[in-house]
Amino acid sequence: MDNKFFKNIEKKTGVNMNEILALANSLQNANFRDETTVRNVIRKVAQIANKKVPKETEDKIVNSIVNGKEKLDFNTISKMINKK
Numbered sequence: 001m002d003n004k005f006f007k008n009i010e011k012k013t014g015v016n017m018n019e020i021l022a023l024a025n026s027l028q029n030a031n032f033r034d035e036t037t038v039r040n041v042i043r044k045v046a047q048i049a050n051k052k053v054p055k056e057t058e059d060k061i062v063n064s065i066v067n068g069k070e071k072l073d074f075n076t077i078s079k080m081i082n083k084k
Contacts, residue, residue: 019048020048023045034066035066038061042061049078
């Protein structure tokens with residue numbers, strides 16, 4: 001991938017692309033029916049996005065993913081975190 005492309009994304013979002021790529025690599029063999037795994041992913045995404053996730057919101061996201069109502073990807077979790 002073009003390094004300039006990543007630098008532009010980092011500049012616009014403030015999110016370090018190395019962190020995103022590391023997270024993506026760590027998710028490849030993860031068990032998303034495991035509550036602890038899902039909670040750890042949510043917390044990592046929130047940390048990368050520099051967002052606080054209230055316990056109630058985290059619980060809703062976990063329930064939705066563990067029970068198969070939502071797919072687990074960065075976009076889905078970001079949207080859920082940013083819901084008001």
